[in-house]
Amino acid sequence: MIRVVWGTGSGPTAMSSYDTALADAGVENYNLVSVSSVIPAATDVEAVGTAPDLGPAGERLTVVEARATTAGPGRASAALAWSQSVDDGPGLFYETAGEMDREDVERRVREGLAAGQELRDWEFTEPRVCVESNRADSGTYTTALVLAVYGDSDPIL
Template structure:
């Protein structure tokens, strides 16, 4: 595996699924089938916060991701956050959280979760990094905020 890219996006649309699809498009991963995994970063892998994914392979392929996602029917606010830290030994952790709340709240919660996960492991971690996406939802529309860690390139799904 080469690199794990952290991407994010938010969007509004007439339905919940359409807003999710549009948020994925903003993050550059709308043309892949996402497969969620828990939150362990393999040893010897770089993690880069890039915002929007580059071309990761053919349309319809599978992407392995850790996903923070929140959707609401407006009015309101949605926020998603992903925090990560790697150890000197190589492996690391992602923690994600999301909800109908503000940016500061999801950042506080994701940092708390990451600290709790670090305490479960006997690794020396570097300073954590956090990516947060937040957007206000207007009345009559659905809004989704996402932050994803995308593991490597796409792979054929069948």
């Protein structure tokens, strides 16, 4: 199973705002390993918001990550879109993020997913999209993220 989670966070540094956003999504205690955006065939994808317990702290977690961090004043937005084959075949994630508003990041992620679909000879289901956005006040940082989390964690050593 792939779970789609999301979060936002603010803090005095870029890294602290990222850590807070990871905590908001429920994945702050894992070592994230990013992969490209292909969904394996016959895999369920579920938008859950906050991750359940995925294993012991410090383990490796495989993800597709859309993430933006900005210093205030400003806005960080992230979006993840996905679509799967109608015949239970493979699917595709597409991610985008930046200092833009919710509507702009959603439009861009939909355009990107459509471009990725055009490259493949698969018949796709209707796209699904998750968007997170957060504004930073002056003197702080903010992060918005959306992650596709592949399965449970694995030992890193």
